[in-house]
Amino acid sequence: MKQHLSFLLVLLAVLSQATPNWASSILIPMDDQQSNHLKAYGIAYKILKDDMEVDWLLNYRGGSFMVKQTQAAETECRVRGVSFEVISDAKAASIKQQLADPDLNMNVVTLQKAAKIIVYSPIKVSPAEFENTDAVLLVLTYAEIPYEVIYDEEVLKGDLPKYDWLHLHHEDFTGQYGRNIHRQSLADIKVQEDIARKYGYSKVSQMKLAVAKGIKEFCAGGGYLFAMCSAAETLDIALAAEGVDIVSSAYDGDGVDPDAQEKLDFTKTLAFGNFTLEADNGYRGFSTFSDINSAGARGYDQPSGFFELFNFSAKWDVIPSMLTQNHENIIKEFFGQTTAFRKGAVKPSSLVMGEGKTSDRYIYGEVGRGQWTFYGGHDPEGTRGGGFRNPTDLKLHPHSAGYRLILNNVLFPSARKKKRKT
Missing domain, CATH: 3.30.70.790 (UreE, C-terminal domain)
Known part of the structure; x- marks a missing residue:
């Protein structure tokens, strides 16, 4: 035995x-x-x-x-x-x-290598309660992916090259504090004014322009930029308006340049061109920033349809194929201050990866040695209640196709770089 x-x-x-x-x-x-x-x-x-x-x-x-x-x-x-x-x-x-x-x-x-991830958010320096609905913060936390939070000061100090992947969400880079009812509290505004003074800027709009340029330089230097909602729109507006006063006296004490629209330089932007600035409806009054936003004055409408992901060649168009991986190619629409991008405002150099019936929802581009992705809307599973957005419980949405697009971008910089053919 x-x-x-x-x-x-x-x-x-x-x-x-x-x-x-x-x-x-x-x-x-x-x-x-x-x-x-x-x-x-x-x-x-x-x-x-x-x-x-x-x-x-x-x-x-x-x-x-x-x-x-x-x-x-x-x-x-x-x-x-x-x-x-x-x-x-x-x-x-x-x-x-x-x-x-x-x-x-x-x-x-x-x-091959986990990207070092940062999220640009005012929660770094102030209460910013509205940021508890930031879809990227929510999904990174739910997926147990570590990240750091930065804001204006870290960008101005030149810290961005320490990281691989940067996210921007519901932000206003034009220095107009969101131009939305209760978008930013007085505490949020004071923090930005303090940072501007500390770094020698007489206006928040000037400081935000420097931040926008720093973000573009990070991307051009080989970084990966992922922006959603108003951050995608206002980043390009700020870049196009360099040297032009587009901020009304309600925000900074002096008036808008009457020739501001004609002075915009679309060669400085990442994704958008041929757009028209929207007039201001007053401090803390609702207003959109420009006609980049296809939703326009409708603002935070309720979802009413779907958008479709394009089918790319996985062998030739590897980057967009990675960014559109999903178990569904028809995605539920969701809204935000910048809901989606007007087709006529999207530059021909931008690659559209997802579109609705009348607008582009999900776009990609390259600048220098880096790449960016802009995703319209605020929260792929977001709902509203009592007049304000409610934080999304992702335990209820573990199969969200809309959120998967965000996480595709998180993994994207870990891949061996292969440029697209088309």
Whole structure:
């Protein structure tokens, strides 16, 4: 009996040496079989943070991830409630061979290093209660992806090159404090005025222009910029209006340049051109910034339709393919101070990745050595109540296709860079 047992142990040892990798990969599906799409991105980021690579399987089961099998990775998936499959080396090789087929619109992109993430937000310096509905802050926290918060002072000090990925949300870079009812509190405004004085600017609008230029320089130097809602619109307005007073006396004590519209320089912007500034309706009165915003004076309307993601070549247009990975290509519309982008205002150099019936919702571009993505609207699952926006509980939306687009951008800088062909 002992000899028989010894023989079995030796046989098992030999077999384990002969086939050491029979189950050496973990597949994290991102189709309808995934129990938590949003937290799956957090698993991918955690693995990158642990100095391991992640294969992003473009257009395979909703843009699945494949990683080396480890007990730690399995445990993370179980703890976070993320679906996974342990597969053999042969199965992993078969999947990659399938994705390499030139007749299939699929590809493998290897993610190599976790990006160092920062979020530009007034919560760094003031209460800014409105920021508790910032979709990126919400989803980074829910997906358990670490980030740091910065604001104007860090940009002015030149700290941006320390990071890889920068997010801008519901911000006003024109120095008009959001031009929306209760958008910013008096405390928020005072903090910006104090920062402007500290750095020698006589107006907040001048300080915000310097910040906008710093953000553009960060992107041109090789950084990744992701902006949503009014930040996308007002960043370009500020850049186009350099040296031109577009801020009324209600905000800074002197009037608007009467020739401001004619003096705008669209060559300085990232995404938009051929836009017209909107007149101001008074301090703390509702007003849009320009006709870049396709929603115009409707402002925070309730969602009423859908927008569609474009289908790119995963082998030739790798970047937009990464940024549009999803288990759904029809996305529920959502609104914000800047809801979507008027088609006539989007520069031809900007790549449209998602559009509604009358507007562009999701666009991408390159400047210098860096890339940017602008996403219209405020919160992909946002609702309103009592006249104000309510914070979204992402536990109720673990499969949000709208939020997946945000997280695609978070992983994007971890990929080997491949320029698009079209």
